[in-house]
Amino acid sequence: MRKSLHQIGFFAGLIAIWQIVALLKIWPPYLFPTPASVWESLHAGFADHSFWIGIGVSMKRVALGYAVSCIFGVALGFATAYNKFLSETVGRMAVSLQSLPSICWLPMAILWFGLTEKAILFVVIMGSLLAITISVQSGLRSIPKIYPMAGRNLGARGWRLILYVLLPASLPHLTVGLKQGWAFAWRSLISGEMIFVTLGLGQLLMMGRDLNDISQVFAVMILIVAIGWLVDTIFFRGVERALQNRWGFATN
């Protein structure tokens, strides 16, 4: 309760400062909009459905790309965590490729797939898959040894050991990895959309620039942050909390 009061107070203060700075007219209004004009922009965008369509299209793309990343990222994470050869080869490569900003995959994607949905999916997947792989791998490695040992002692072997012991034991780490993957997927998508793809929030953001409409630029940026935050809060926090209650480390 106190925390949310602090947060509300902080954002109210921020908007107040923004309003004051805008009223001081240090910069012309076409470079620095007032909160009210951004609000109008948001309102208009939703009223003419362009924002709804943008959100819908972007969410569909990120959902598809993220799902693929999750499946292959988790599988690859398991493979590199438990196979020494794969860890030394694929694992190392994953870490090196992480230094590549995801948008760098775009030229390649366009050459391979043309200006299509496939190209943007490729960028989203390349942007998030390796992040998931790396954090799943390190998560699996930090499972206390006692769990697999106790599992083997009680007769669990092979896929049963994975399904009944390693997977649940890694769940807290796994959610951290998937959450990170989500953030990477969302960022990759928006940057990809800004450069070429029609519809989508990234495109709406660039449209604001093309129309010299600073209010729309602000409005879409707020939307992008809001959606990222919403998924993080509603989905991942919920999952984390449920896990903590069950596992009993709610106190740390």
Next chain:
Amino acid sequence: MAALVELPEVATESKIQVRALTREYDHGHQRTLALDNIDLEVRRGEFLCLVGPSGCGKSTLLHMIAGLDKPTSGQLLIDGSTIDGPGPDRILIFQELGLFPWLNVLENVEFGLKVRGVPRKERRERARHFIQLVHLSQFEHSYVHQLSGGMKQRVSLARALCLDPGVLLMDEPFTALDAQTRDLLHDELERIWAETGQTIIFVTHNVREAVRLGDRVVVMSYRPGRIKREFAIELGRSRSLEDPEVTLQAKEILAELRSEIDKAVHAEYKNA
């Protein structure tokens, strides 16, 4: 309740045989001899206690009997056949227990049956029976973090018993408990042992605990771990840690152990 304990018939056939067992560890170019030429025979239904200072390899020996570690040389037999990996005929109870925090008490206890593909209804029934045996029926839906230390011990005991292993390997299970809980668990373990006829190998560094529980106490030496001496405990059951006979017997064993403990302490100071 203690007076009702019926002693299992002491059979003479051997359940577990350890022959000329040696375990070496490689630390780069340095080799450590953890266990040296161990010979040990455990009778069916026997309650055997292994005592020794920390670092004498008693846990290592237990892990090898459980099949979680392999000897460098020598033989390990159960019912006459070689031990090769973990098996349903012997279950290790770890010092840290290794209960699964994502499962409740019932699910933890039935785990061993589940991975063996026992149908749900049957394994639930069996698990409930053993949960009752350790007096935890009210807590079958609790999660591990909601239980006290003594309750966790009992869950872990029920989880092992549920597989009807024949051999229970217990690795300093009661070390982290307060005195009252430990006394209570000694009584319960003795009762369960009498009721189920398990062969128990119980590792501890507490000599009085060993005398309280064991038919036989085996003293191990510090690095390399060797069997130093065996003591048959011929006191009547059920004993108490405070019995003067227990204290007296413990004193005798402790005298044997003293020099080994000194060696262990000395080695630790030198490394510190």
